[in-house]
Amino acid sequence: MEQAKKKRISDEVFTIIIFSVLFLAVFFTFAMLNKNFASVINILNILKHVSVVAIAALGLTFVIAVDHADISFYMSSCFSAMLMAWLIAKGWHPVVCILAGIVAGCCWGLVSGIAVGKFKLPDKISTIAIGSIAFGAAYLFSDGAFIYTNFPSSGITSLNNARIVGIPLPVIIMLALYFLAYMVLERSKYGRQFYAIGANRKAAFFSGINVNKVIVISFVICGGMAAMAAMITTAAQGNGNVKSGLTLLMPCFSAVFIGNAVFRKPSVIGTFLGAVFTSMVQNGFTLMSVPFYISDLVVALLLIVAILSSKFELSSVGKKSAAAKGKAVAAQ
Amino acid sequence: SSSAPSSQAPAPSDAPSTSAPADSDPADDSQAPADTAAPGKKAAKDLNVAVSLGWLENESGQRQKYTYETEFAKYGITNYQIVDANYDPKKQSEQIEAFIKSKPDVLFVTASDPVGIAEAVKHACDAGIPVFCDDALIPGAAAVSTVMFDNYKGGMWTMKQLVTKLGGKGKIAMIDLPSNEAWAERSHGAEFVLKQYPEIEVVQRWSWDSTGAVTPRMAIDNMLTACPNVGDLDAIWCAWDGAVFEGLEACQAAGRNEILFTGSDGGEHCFEVMKANPNFIATCGESIYTMASLCVEYAVKYMNGEAVPRIVMVPSIGITNEMIVNTPVPEGWKNIGDYDIPGNYDVLGWDPTL
Amino acid sequence: MNKKKLFFLRPEFALVWIVILVYAIFSVMRPEAFLSWENLMEILRQSSSTAVLVLGVTWVISIGEIDNAFPDIAACASMLTALFIRGGMSFGVAALAAIALGVAFGALTSLLVIKFKFPSLIATIAVSGIAKAIACWIGKGIPIPVTTAGTLVYNIVWYKFLGIPVLFLLALALYAICFVVQEKTKFGQYVYAIGENPQAVRETGVKSGRIMAMVFIVAALFAAIGGVLMMGIMQSGQPKMGSSFFLDGFTVVFLGAVVFKMGKANVAGTLIGAILLGILTYGLTVVGASYFMSQIIKGTLLILGVSVVTISKNKQRGKVGVLTYE
């Protein structure tokens, strides 16, 4: 029995080791191909660029943890971006504008959460619908035109450009949010509730957890985080753009799922590594002026490799038990 | 995020020397052979007009819409529909096909992608609907009039500005916009100039994918990292102004205040940015208002039984930073962005040569 | 008899009524653009390409999986066809080659999902990344115009037979085949069985992995066919066409799931969904509504449809004996 226990644990560690090896291999390949890749500046750059996807993906992690999917966050983040830009154009203080944007994101999350958690509508369909509405509503501020009035003078761009002890503000925001999320999801009482619901909703209910409320909260967090991500994009681009969040969907899901595969549950650290992994590849390729389609191709292939690598197990070196494992999974 | 200009032109070397509209009243300048059969006359105010815009999302799209609305009002046209395709040629094709069935008297088109919507525009022409193409030529479609500008030349001019400023020597980066054939021509024009300057080295080059995960801002951040020292990178040529805006932000954030930029588009926002950033040395001012207003004017004339030109190549204006900085906003203008209204170049003393 | 009459009043028939209602509203607003055979046919023609494209996705949704790859497989197929034609192939050969490559993407998805147990969401994100990268690589990100595609494709996408667009007839034929497969063959039976209870299907000895693999491959097949048709319609390969189909595609399938089978995606429903979307695109254009209006309207219809199904299902189930959180 003791021995069996050891074996199991090392299976999980083995996955993490394989992924780390893959991660480092990619890192050092780029470091060798380009002398600037491993520089401090560039690593900060990677972190800064990943902050947008990483923050949105962090919110998505909560929804995936309760075993739902949210396909609205990336569209509702467009609404938040436009709301913020519109308020800035109206001359409001940037902090107020950012808060308003985040609140708006939370509100869209709340709508999705109520639809899914309270009214039990199927998650993928209803969030696509709500997301479409949010995206359409984003056009109301300017008929879809860029909003840039007051942008340079309002100081909103420092949300992206400012540095604190040499570290870009988005990176600090990201790390702070990740720390917070880690404490909440992996260390706190509430995190337990998220995971319990994800693993067995009914049993969580019978354990006295307010299932619906927690599901709604997960969507609210997801909407809010996506909005935060959109704030940073908007600050980086220096204008409000209705499409600012549209490219978030796939990278966010990739990040969460890579993390899920490596750590065997949707986890804060896993999501972070997943996000950094793909961002690092994109950064490496743009440094080398490689066309986007080639880097996209490599990112897609690495996504497969990363998840495949998590399927290898120390114990499955012997083929027989691999089959058994597969069968056991199939039988569940 | 996409601030993207548009248009399509035949190769510039053998571009037909078209009627140059502009100076005062462009309508007087239409000397091109007007081999168009005039339909039954119809007064402007009775027209049923459809406008299919390729996008609305950035300043140029909004300017186009503004022009149509303003000009329609001028002519008393009240029965019109304006839709936009959000950069999606498939959607625009469907919209044009839908318009065909609603049988408008006139159809205006700005192309999200000239190639992608060509078939639908052909159908409109075949269905006997007078089509007026704004901003870009639609290959193969027998439009009544096409009013456009020369992307290739614009690309040449901005690159020339950059190269001159660098003294014919230095390291530059290029940001391309290949998703639309017309926009890609700007890069071809820029490359044409580079052939004459062997000492200009293109050290970084990147194309933007509007549906991808990497924004121009990120790409330029990375370029600055790849070229970390002053002298590693002297200038960035951008295929459109939006990339310049993001690039200036990136340079400012990285403390790289020596890097020069050129773009293409022009307009109110662009000029504001130019004013604030001497490093934004030049852009190709596309005369968007002129193009759209000419389209409307030709349509009205055509419907009135008059002859109109088939292709008009509206000149763009090479706009340098000095021009913006040194030009006060004339009285009665909303802002300097109104430069593209016919007749206004002269007021500013700008020379539409591109 | 009585039962049959009532069928038209059941909630699962509501979307059909909505389609008719929407058509009627637009007809009042713009009679000249709606109230003729020709106009109706134009709407059907326009709906056809989307309909073909998402036909296979219907079953992916039915087995409880998701396919993000179909839009980019379509884009890739359109670019490949254009590339091959430019390389001198005839349209027919080029189309077949492109479709074959499209199917290969489906096979890759199947491999990842069935053999390596990837969640379909992530497997298809990866496959769509590959398909899109290849589509962009082919033309370096630029569309490829094709002016020499020949009469075959032209006839398929534009010709009318007895006043009915051939494209629509083609779509109808494909839908008819799939409808028969869905309703009258074991395959169809297993698709819905897997969607409800995959374990039950496995236990009966059905090779459910094989069925699922077929479903993903069929989805890729129709996506590729749709891509080829789009190449014909737009007379060019379009590398970024995918983004146009992503939301619309799912909206169509999910809207379709609201009809006939009460919350389960089905081909007849998908066709209705595609037609509804076609009417909306067409109608909102001729009344001059902006892009965002159509976005809001589509989203609202979808959420309404889903609510109707869910609420009436819950009503059927009743409140008694339901846990307080359900």
Next chain:
Amino acid sequence: MSEYRLEMKGIVKEFLSMRALDNAEFRLKAGEVHALLGINGAGKSTLIKVLSGVYIKDAGEILIDGEKVSINSPADAIKAGISTVYQDPQVIPSFTGYENIYLGSENDKKNVLSPMSRKELRQKAIELLKEFPLDVDLDKPVYMLSAIEKEIIAVLRALSKRTNILILDEPTSILTEKEKQILFDLVRLLKSKGVSIIYITHHLDEVSEICDAMTVFRNGQTVAQLPVEQGKVNSELIAELMLGKKLVQLYPHKAEKPGTDVLFEAQDLNLEGKFEHISFQAKKGEIYGIFGLVGSGIDEISKVLFGAMYKSSGQLVVHGKPLELKSTAHAIKSGIYLVPGDRKAEGQIGGLPIATNITLAKLQRVINKLGLVLRKKENSYAEDMVKQLAIATPSIKKKVGELSGGNQQKVVIGKGLFTEADIYIFTEPTVGVDVGAKSGIYEIMRQLSKDAAVIIISSDCEEVLGMADRVQVIYKGKCTFRSAAKDTTLSQMLVHAVTADAPSEQAV
């Protein structure tokens, strides 16, 4: 021709962490009903999963009619004439009965695109049904059917194929007494048609009722293969074989004196269509028992008592104060805990570790002011609980889903103990739990009742009578009988559970 229809020799099946089958042997004669017995985790289900192709064996051989066969998938097993009715029969809810019966064998063609005709299937199903004296509506979608009807559909599905060997894995655990008899009739009929049946159960009385032979498993090994003489099964001997040691006593002693404070009271509870006029008082120091057949409404009663289901009317009184339960969270806060009837779906979170499960319902006890979980504290609590309940596990980090049924149930109970409730409701506390673990659970319940009100709600008559101090019987949602346990007999309880108009109502 071999003497045996089926022989399994030296079967080995290893899972990641353990050897579930270790040289297991099994022999089955033609036309016999053969019981497969063993405590939880003995390897019964694994053996039949090997036989039915769900798992691939690591070693050993399978012979059918003396010939070696290789079974690598469910399809292989079906081809070899082996059909299985799993413990929890899997059906397609929206499909009709006949569609479910012929799922996977709609026609003989291999090609999945071959046409199938529902009309034909329906006809075939009607023919099939004619062979058996059963009454099921095959045209209804099965989600509308009752448990026995679903079970019958599953059995018919097995029989629709050429079946020589039928495997029934705990078929009666969700059936009522009456339904059980229907099933047994069916089993006898099949036997008379020459079908060999493997019958897995934890109910030894069923063995004597219908089985001809039995095989007992322990630790993945065959420890005994015995013939069964009808009506003469030595339960004690079998239990001893299964456990490998003597079982002293199943039920602990009853309360010595009557309960004191009334901690929990139900006053005229009603749930439309499920039950009506349910009233009782549960007192500290004793166990109150509610007995009813599956489907009689007892499960719903337990859920209403815990605030997990809305009631139509009635009143709960807790600690002498009326209490309107708004949620399960509210119930736990009020000191009530429910061990729900369906362990896998409602009781445990199989994918999470034991420790996490145990503290889940009362995380307040292990958090600091910031809401962070103190892991050390949590672990030590969990360790204590594991010791207290004698949960057999190598570590508190083990996932609950990987434990055997009895130990899973103990974890669910441990979760309740951790909430420090003073009102415990146990619903079907020993379903699928072997005798050894059962007595452990009963002991825990009795211990609990010393300081708390304990309510046991079960469809196992013996269990209720064995455990409770006072009992009531539910028939079709209504109380038909109430009495002190010591004055009541098993048959009295059973009679009231199957009919409303039995004589004699005794005082509480």
